[in-house]
Structure formats: C-alpha cells, structure tokens
Amino acid sequence: MSEQHSTLGRTVMVIPTYNEASNIAWIVERVRIAQPQVDVLVVDDGSPDGTGAIADGIARADPQVHVLHRTEKAGLGAAYLAGFAWALEAGYDVIGEMDADGSHQPEQLQRLLVGLRDADLVIGSRWVPGGSVVNWPWQRELLSRGGNLYVRVLLGIGVRDATAGYRLFRRSTLERIRLDEVRSTGYVFQTDLVTRxxxxxxxxxxxxIEFVERVRGESKMSGQVALESLKRITWWGLRQRWHAVKGHAQVTSPRELQQTR
Structure with a gap:
C-alpha cells in the first residue's frame, strides 16, 4: 500500500452514471489500473441504455467495484448524496467524485491523493496554474471561467474552480457539513459543497488537472442547467449579503449609535 493510502485510509471513487454504456467499463478499468487500492462505486440512475447492467457485470468480476441502482434520473447532486451515504455507511475514510466520461483522468488521481494529506477537501482544478482543458471551444471556456469568477465574487470565496467535479473529501468533512441539509440536486451541488x-x-x-472533453456519449450539461445554477448561486449570494447586513444592524442598535456620537 502506498504512503498516501496508508495515511488516508480506505478510499472510494463515486461515479454517477446515466446512459454511459459506452464509457463505464473503460473508466472503471482506468481507475483500477491507475490506483489499485482505490474502490469504485457506480451510482446509476436507471439508465435505459443498460449502463447499470454493465456495471453489475464489472462488480461481479471485481470485489472492489460496487453498484448502487437508483430508479430515476434525479440530478447529479442527488446521485452523489446517495453515493456519499452508501460510502459513509460502508466505513470509507476518503470519498471521491469523478465523471464517467473520461474528462477526469484516473491517471491524475494521485495528484488529488497527495493534495488531501493536508486538506479536508481537494479539488482537481482547471483554472489554477498548471491546470488546462482539452478540446473545448473558446465559448465554453469563457463560460466556465466567467461562471467561476461570478461565484468567487458573489459568494466571497477564493476557490478558482468551485464548479469542478473531480474531488476527494475526507470522511470527517462530509460528516461536518451536514449533508442531510443539502437541497442542491443539479450541477450547482458542486459549488454548494465547496461553500459549506x-x-x-x-x-x-x-x-x-488536465480536463479532457468527452469523446463518447452525450454531455449532460445544457444551457438550461447552467442558467439554473446561475440563479441558485445568485440567490445564495444575495441571501448571504442580506444576512450580513441584517446581522450588522442587529449588533449596531440605535442606542449604541447614540452612545458613539
């Protein structure tokens, strides 16, 4: 067992899927080769293309691969919450996220494992020095960079890639941020958990990390999904500012103002 794994404990990567029949065996194999000590949990949202059945076959042949079947497509966040609950119940010490389409390269998972040694959450980032994207049109890069800048400014956080989905959480982190109170089900879930x-x-x-655009299957991201995330983040930012103003008003009462004049 490597130094990273011996110090971090048992690790599982949660991979949510919906219609990823062409990718699931490929990505699971890459994880198992790149990090043989790391387990895999596939969370399938009832894919009509047979993704769940393929994952079951992989799990039968490999005891370090597990499958959690859900009956409906309820959003990325909902799938991750189900996977996190399963992993916590199973006693894992480190719980990770990654996409099934190959955009998050398992061969770079070691970078995240090293980063977690002195962190509670580590993010594989596209927008820090050394990070990059492959095969993205400039419009999409602009949208992602702009969206993350908006998050930083509105929510007042320093994370440069708060929307990224390649992550490792310590068990203690997930236990502390009260997952039972998380209501985000779509892609905004990623920003929600960073903020928490x-x-x-x-x-x-x-x-x-080097983020690689999928080459097989269809992306689940759409303009409507991005707009919904933007609306939710805007609401969080405005609410946060309102609470800050309200809290200041409560602390600085009229009587206190008179006393300072």
Missing part, C-alpha cells in the same frame, strides 16, 4: 466546507472552517486545496 469553507463555512465550516475547513481547508480546501486545489491541484491542477
């Missing part, structure tokens, strides 16, 4: 981790006073570290 920071608000809990925990350490978030970003390590550079």
């Amino acid at each position: 981790t920071l608000q809990a006073g925990l350490t978030v570290r970003e390590v550079p």
Whole structure:
C-alpha cells in the first residue's frame, strides 16, 4: 500500500452514471489500473441504455467495484448524496467524485491523493496554474471561467474552480457539513459543497488537472442547467449579503449609535 493510502485510509471513487454504456467499463478499468487500492462505486440512475447492467457485470468480476441502482434520473447532486451515504455507511475514510466520461483522468488521481494529506477537501482544478482543458471551444471556456469568477465574487470565496467535479473529501468533512441539509440536486451541488466546507472552517486545496472533453456519449450539461445554477448561486449570494447586513444592524442598535456620537 502506498504512503498516501496508508495515511488516508480506505478510499472510494463515486461515479454517477446515466446512459454511459459506452464509457463505464473503460473508466472503471482506468481507475483500477491507475490506483489499485482505490474502490469504485457506480451510482446509476436507471439508465435505459443498460449502463447499470454493465456495471453489475464489472462488480461481479471485481470485489472492489460496487453498484448502487437508483430508479430515476434525479440530478447529479442527488446521485452523489446517495453515493456519499452508501460510502459513509460502508466505513470509507476518503470519498471521491469523478465523471464517467473520461474528462477526469484516473491517471491524475494521485495528484488529488497527495493534495488531501493536508486538506479536508481537494479539488482537481482547471483554472489554477498548471491546470488546462482539452478540446473545448473558446465559448465554453469563457463560460466556465466567467461562471467561476461570478461565484468567487458573489459568494466571497477564493476557490478558482468551485464548479469542478473531480474531488476527494475526507470522511470527517462530509460528516461536518451536514449533508442531510443539502437541497442542491443539479450541477450547482458542486459549488454548494465547496461553500459549506469553507463555512465550516475547513481547508480546501486545489491541484491542477488536465480536463479532457468527452469523446463518447452525450454531455449532460445544457444551457438550461447552467442558467439554473446561475440563479441558485445568485440567490445564495444575495441571501448571504442580506444576512450580513441584517446581522450588522442587529449588533449596531440605535442606542449604541447614540452612545458613539
């Protein structure tokens, strides 16, 4: 067992799937080759293309691969919450996220494992020095960079890639940020959990990765999904500012103002 795994404990990568029949065996094999000590949990949302059945076959042949079947497509966040609950119940010490389409390269998982040694959450980031994207049109890069800048400014956080989905959480982190209170089900789930981790006073570290655009299957991201995420983040930011103003008003009462004049 490597030094990283001996110090971090049991690790599982949660991979949510919906219609990833052409990718699931390929990505699981890459994880198992790149990090033989790391387990895999496939969370399938009832894929009509047979992804779940393929994952079951892989799990029968490999005891370190597990499958959690869900009956409906309820969003990325909902799938991850189900996977996290399963992993916590199973006693894992480190619980990770990664996409099934190959955009998150298992061969770079070691970077995240090293980064977690002195962090509570580590993010594989596209937008820190050394990070990059492959095969993205400039419009999509602009949208991602702009969206993350918006998150940083509105929510007041320093994370440069808060929307990224290649991550490792310590068990203690997930236990502390109260997953039972998380209501985000779509892609905004990623920003939600980063913010909760920071608000809990925990350490978030970003390590550079090369993000590769999928070559097989269809992306689940759409303009409507992006707009919904933008609306939710805007609401969080405005609510946060309102609470800050309201809290200041409560602390600085009219009587206190008179006393300072």
